[in-house]
Amino acid sequence: MKFFKKHLPFWAMVIAIMTLTIGVSVATTVFLIHRDTVAENKQAIQSRILKIAKSTAKMTEVKRVIASSNAGTSANLQAYIKPLVKRDDVDFIVVMNHDLIRLSHPHNQDVGHHFSSLKDPAPALQGQTRYSTEPGVLGPEYRVFYPVRAHGKIIGVVCVGVTQQNLNQQLQHKTRPILIGGLLGLLVGLVLSVLLGMYLRYLLLGMEPSEISEQTAQQALIDNSLPEGVIAINRDGVVISANHTAQSLFGRELVLNQALPVDLRETLFTGAAVTQAATGGIEASFRDKQLLLSTNDLLVRGKQIGQVCLIRDMSEISGLIDKLAGTEHYVSSLRGQTHEFMNQLQVINGLLELEEYPRALEFVGQITDNYHHDIGYVTDKIKWPAMIGLILGKSKEAKEQGITFKVAEDASVPQAAFDGKVEVLLLRIISNLLDNAIGAIRQPDDRSLISLKLVLTGSQLQIVVSDTGSGIAPDVRQQMFTQGFSTKGPHRGYGMGIIHAAVTALHGQLAITDNQPYGTVMTVLVETKEALK
Secondary structure (H helix, E strand, O other): OHHHHHHOOHHHHHHHHHHHHHHHHHHHHHHHHHHHHHHHHHHHHHHHHHHHHHHHHOOHHHHHHHHHHHOOOOOOOHHHHHHHHHHHOOOEEEEEEOOOEEOOOOOHHHOOOEOOOOOOOHHHHOOOOEEEOOOEOOEOEEEEEEEEEEOOEEEEEEEEEEEHHHHHHHHHHHHHHHHHHHHHHHHHHHHHHHHHHHHHHHHOOOOOHHHHHHHHHHHHHHHHHOOOEEEEEEOOOEEEEEOHHHHHHHHHHOOOOOEOOHHHHHHHOOHHHHHHHHHOOEEEEEOOEEEEEEEEEEEEOOEEEEEEEEEEEOHHHHHHHHHHHHHHHHHHHHHHHHHHHHHHHHHHHHHHHOOOHHHHHHHHHHHHHHHHHHHHHHHHHEOOHHHHHHHHHHHHHHHHOOOEEEEOOOOEEOOOOOOHHHHHHHHHHHHHHHHHHHHHOOOOOOOOEEEEEEEEEOOEEEEEEEEOOOOOOHHHHOOOOOOOOOOOOOOOOOHHHHHHHHHHHOOOEEEEEEOOOOOEEEEEEEEOOOOOO
């Protein structure tokens, strides 16, 4: 078997096995039919020759000649019997008297002589019907011996039979269609086996099952080692493949051989994701996750059988980017302050050398006030380096647009050490709230103001962001958390969805109220310790 597996392709083995199976089935069927046909033919021959023997034994002329022969005459039935042999389609009809002297025979010279085997016809003289297959003058024969009665006495015997050669010819005539049918069946089976083998080769893309299993195992290992999630669905939306990364991303939402939930399918397999696939994918938000998606059609021989989506979880990456951006703003601000302080120290040094002491004291006071106004008031209230950097960056961005940015007087975040995932979610919430507040003030003026309040009490953090923008209409509030909904145009509408997902992940609450006299106040209360357990 190993030899065949090594040297024969799978489709050839299928053809060979199917051909062998069909051949054995056809041969067995032909054998059984042939055996039954032989048995039936034998039974039919027995019935036919017995019927002929009975009818011959009842003929008046036969009885008369036998009686005459028993009386010692030399009469015979040769001329009378020959037409009967031809009519009844048998090889011979031999009539014998009570001394078993032949009164008819296919060979004229054997008439008037004893039967070749006296043992075979003897039971018929006792009134029995006897079948025999003993060889006779004509060779191997199949014959029956039947008694001839007259006035209640047995006066002779009739022997009717056919030669084995004749039997074989009849059998060949009857079994020839069976053999031909068997050969045709074998031929059809061979053709179907070849077609099946070719079809299997087509389905298996010309590969061996061992190659397919090996490639499948390798592909599974590769898929499960990818940092990206891979999900494939068929045309009915049923999940046909998902690697470990995808299953860890979506958990119970993702079940093999079951339909993908509608919201997840709309997120992963929308037209936008498919369209953007060629350009590196599209960013989308699903609950508390920021995803980078690349979706393509699954094609087999040019026919679409489903779709496959490559998913990269951008949540932690985007959070780290926010954190690093805040730190960068913080460092940049400190670097700028350091440079400015060096210049200011030179000024102070110059004033002291000129003995302008009152002027030097006044200048130092101004420096202290400016530092407290720009940085000191933030670092005094908030002991969270990443958040300080974020606030400084957003403050600078607001000022560049002509918007006043301030941290509330009652803000208070003592030395904080948040879990990495919690800190990423908090930075994401505050960053998007501030972005929305800046975006809400479309035409800045002297009254444009954004205020941030952070208060950490135990493990609860209160976040309040207020702005003097255009506010949020009631009908917009009902849809603002829907992904993709935006009043700012197409390809927007992800910020509020990201905020809502992060607040939900932190087991928090989000409230939206109107600011006075105009604008919006966003209030968030989240849990910073037990949320992700």
